[in-house]
Amino acid sequence: MAQQQNTTRTLRVIGGDGPVIDAVERVTGQAKYTGDLELPGMLVARVLRSPHAHARIAGIDTSRAEALPGVKAVVTHKDAAKVPIWGNRQRALNEQVRFAGEAVAAIAAVDEETAAKALPLIDVKYEVLPFVLDPEKALEPGAPQLFADGNLEGQPRVLIRGDVERGLAECDRVIERVYHTPTMWSGSMEPRAAIAQWEGNKLTVWASTQAPCRVQTNLTGQFNLPDSQVRVIASYVGGGFGTKSAAHVDETIAALLSRKARRPVKLQYSREEEILDSNTRFETRVYVKVGVKRDMTLHAMDVKAYINQGAYHVRLGGLGNQATHIYRIPHLRTVQYRVHTNVPNTGPTRGVGDPQETFAIDSALDEMAVEMGWDPVEFRLKNVKRNGDPIARGGSGAEDGRLVAQVTDRCLEEGAARIDWSRRSTLPGGGQTGPRARGLGVAVTERGNGGGLAGASVTVNLDGSVVVFYASTDIGTGSRTTLSMIAAETLGVPLASVRAVAGDTEVAPYDGGSYGNRTLYSTGRAVEAAARDCLDDILATAAPMLKASPAEVELGDAVVRVKADASRSLPLRDVMQRRGRSVVGDGSVTQSQAETNVERAAGAHFVEVEVDRETGKIRILRYVSAHDVGQPINVTVVENQIEGGTIQGLALTQAEELRFDARDGRCLNASFLDLKPPTMLDFDARRIEPIVIANIGEQGPYGAKGLGENPCHAGMAAVANAVYNAVGIRLRRVPFTRAEVLRALAEQRPASSRTA
Template sequence: MSRRVTLNLGFEGHLQPVTVVIPDDEPTPWQWGERFEIVGKPTPRVDGALKATGAARYTYDISLPGMLYGAILRSPYPHARIKSVDLSRARRLSGVRAAIRMDDTVARFAGQEVAAVAAIDYETALDALRLIKVEYEELPFVVDLDMAMMPGAVSVFENGSNVQRPTVNEHGDIKRGLAAAAAVHEAVYATPVQTHVSLEVHGSVAEWDGDELTVWSSSQGIFTVRDDLAVYFSLPHNKVRVITEYLGGGFGSKFGAKPETVIAARLAREARAPVKVMLTREGEHLATGNRPDSLQKVRLGADRGGKLTAIELVQHGSGGIGAGSGSAGPFLSLYHSPNLRTEETNVFMNTGPSSPMRAPGWPQGCFALELAMDELARKLSLDRLEFRRLNNSNPVRALEFDIGAKLFGWKEKSAAPKSSGPFKRGIGVASAAWHALGVSGPQAQVIAYRDGRVQVVIGTQDIGTGTRTILAMVAAEELGVELARIECQIGDTGYPFSVPSGGSMTTPSTTPAVRQACAHLKEKLLRLAAPVLGAEPSDLEARGGTIRVRFDPSRKMSFEDVCRRIPGDSLSAEGERVPNYEGYRKDQAGCQFAEVEVDTELGIVRVLKVVAVHDAGQIIDPLTARSQVNGGVLMGVGYALFETRRMDPQLGIMVNPTMDDYKLVGPLDVPEIDVRFVEVANGFNNTGVMGFGEPAHVATAAAIGCAVYDAIGVPVRSLPMTPDRVLAAMETKA
């Protein structure tokens, strides 16, 4: 049933043989230093041309015969009793086919869905929204974290305090740690609400056929949307099918069936016709989730030698009407201290609910901790990188500090004299961490056809990371055929199960299932070839587009010739992602270096360069791997300098729910980005892959914050570091 294999685990210079137990039908895990034909070679996305030409079909592109267009009416008030919703005039408008109201009796944030209509075109749907009469009773509201925490603040939930029970983690004795410190630093750091801004907005197309529901959804988890819809509509799972052929980003906000998807299905049921509901950009900003804000009171202590003696965080943050604003992750794991205490408290306010966003809690915590580390290093007159080395306990990160520092020129840049003019340069470094081993569950099917084509079928979805390309590369490698032979079918719950694309787990969860399926298919193909080649299947290998005798490669058959011996039309095999083996390290390290230039008279910060060093397992495609890190860094630049949800205190509304006023990084704001990977053989699955979509985003804003501090000599303790804040910080210096 199972067998033992010995793997070389660890990382460059620190490899050691470890014996792990794996199920019998698992292919022998790919090993450190394995010689690949396809894996690890820079490979353009197999669907790149489709995306570039517009041929790739996103949910936004779905158009069905007789399809109606839905539109959503949202509450303009941050807090109001919904006394009545009159849909009658909207229903009577020519071209309107369905109108529904949501179940809520209270609107708790401006932007909450109140009603929706479906009509023959979008313009008619908008006309119909204007005809819906809603009677609101406005209630007092609170949209500011500080105010929401005050005693006597308006309650978001009836009669309840907005301040939730804190989550406390501690070890050692923080008081003793602070008393033992040669230097203590204490300050409050603030981070803003960031919204996901997926380029493809949330939305779905829903179609009923009797009691069977098919939904095309802009989702990062087709099976989770299916399960949610089945529960919501009390349907057996097999009566719901969810399709996501292509997806324009999700970043954590598109896991399950959200209001717009349910609205599409409800409207479609009422109208007895397919309905498409895609959000407006405003709806996207207001109601699909966000990264919560934070106020983080940090106390750090260190001894004269630079060893941390105390790490303390008292944090408050708001997930709007939702929870999940904690930020302690980095405090608990980046640096070692014998005494540590973190206290995280979520606070409710009348703003849209948070949802997971690219490393939930980590960019917030990393910014506060790392800038505090720099402020303490200055008190101790320590080199900031050295200070981190002293307190880092992850051996992979230690190597990454070395690699990054050399690549970045830390020493040279540290020694460079500061300009006497208004443009000041500065550098910073920050650590990242994550844990993306992947999970069991995914199933894959691989089919070889008589004409030599191979199909990989798996119910995963491509959140934008190049899933089709990566799975095809793994299949081509295992089957020893060229990439063009492989076709990937993904994004349909009619296919074998897979997990959501989240938690940086897609590639480590899906590639092992596909590889196992391919290994099983290969066995069958070898059995077909064996009699022709006059050899035992166990003496054969699939390589270079052939099946050949391992010890005599001149005895071979082309892959196509083998496929022609398939008795029916096709030959198929299944594979599954088995639970993680006992591997090397469950955590991932990483660090990023940033260089900025600050116009100290205008307060404008430009990021010049970012060096990102991250651990990876086996890299399947270096191009998509690098893209992941580039994307994480860019999102981090936006978080550091530009992005913030702005809530008006008078009206309780978001004033910048547009692409114009919610400021995203543009081409000229993009720094030079240098990406390096430290390959870690972690031995948890048969491809050796680890995910890194999230760690790539954790440290960027922190490194930029540290670089700004270095440039201007005073810390800017609030993100985004807009000119007003930079100038205000400069004033405290003067």
């Protein structure tokens, strides 16, 4: 990958702060989300969903529904192409349904009432099949099979370095633990929505998606159309967190209905549908064996993880970063089984498997520190990878790269200083009497940045104003703002003269989308390149006007001037008007792991909790989130991301588990009341202290790193570790409900461990 061009001049726009540029539109309701849009003649869609966790559709009769006045189209699996959605096993509508809540048929009608009335008129004959919810049970002989090739997705994913058996045998101490995170809600405030419109053979879909180009690619496959005939638009998106990071069934169902009805169709998911059919956070059961030497070095780690992918997976979700990349461990093995069961489809959700894996790894390390009487921060500082350490580039685990721009140690040190770690009691409870006890906990995490094909274009208009076009989106991460800042900085114009058009495949070049810490890191590089392309053109145009060569002129504050003689200058607006043609810059870039230098972004979380031994209530008193962000583009956006991600991670400690009835496999709590996502009062943002570790990276735009995922990783582990420090109970299953905490307190006895 090309190194970023070194700029020696002072940054004027980047590194500043201030609200996102579309804040007013968003908070005043001016911003139009997909569900807000109305097209002339538009129909309303509703989806019939399976009441069974696993069934074959033996027969389906839609004639009664179709006969209802106002019903304009009904589609079933017979109408859907036998083409999977986005490399997935799932088709838009399947003949075999694999979770309770899976789409069976859909109706487009003149209004919602008619559509709702027509739904029960669809006569479905189900052949009910046995189901399985537990990922380990799903691998047992005789388990109900979801797919002809079994429940295991592909081969187990294995990362190996060193010799883990020999390593464990060489350790002075080995502990073995298991940690469990259930299927959990993935958290978008805006439920999925899609509007489809056909004009002849041209399909336009407005969708609530993070990845318009991926949705476009899927639709071209579903309907056998060239890219030029499919336009996907995602203007404003109310959160995605990974669940909208690829095509899903809703866009295709809307397009099928619209094609059949010959009218535009809107499919707006309800909250319940958003919870049940939106690629939620996957369950993990992680077995960790960790071994140390007496000198505090981590020597061996053996991790076996069962990942409950649910009925389908929108993109393969896995673990592996935390065990592999954070610590220097000579002997390491992680084995991951990605298993299909009859819980709803899952997908990457903020951090993908990293929050779940951080919970396991950094809880296990805390348990080891307790066993050995070590300070958890000191133990981590002794073992975290430092700049220049070898690190794995690819998926094999072999350490063929070199870690650069890494500051895990600084995150730990600055976070520990902020929370005043030295006051931590080494004994659980530390002699605190009374029902309430306080404790401190720490967890470390990290993640890579973006990657893949990114594209953007920049237009400088005849009046000198600038538009940035990009086909990834702003899902609330502030990318309209930060990408505009990159364009402004690169061109040398004020931010106010830049506008960003997000999420339209017809006006912007291909871009992978907004997920995986990549919009700023990858699309940002494309914007920088596109703006530089424009700048070259502008300087070439302006130079003869100033009787200089292009190398002798520069653009700053929207004025082109001769570097050696600032009195020779022309406002950009004059340059553009004399030029008489817009300037268009293209910026497609590809980032891959071909580079030997590997840069990743670390974070360390510190929390002080208060545990009520009698009521089981855990309160967060203070929370310090220290993150490496590379060069901050907009400090306000950075701090918002850290606070938001931290709260989303903490939410997993309190509730948000999807609960299923073991007898029929149905989800019991698909509502905000019963899932209990936190309110503003549960995790007070004022108690969260972001620490922005400024550290210029090598490969992102202006040295920035991605940050979207990381702040969500460490909450579960940090809180579990702090709870142990407070009251001496070890929580190995999230969420930390009253039931879990009070049961653990009731069973409390001196910590025991197995020694190798």
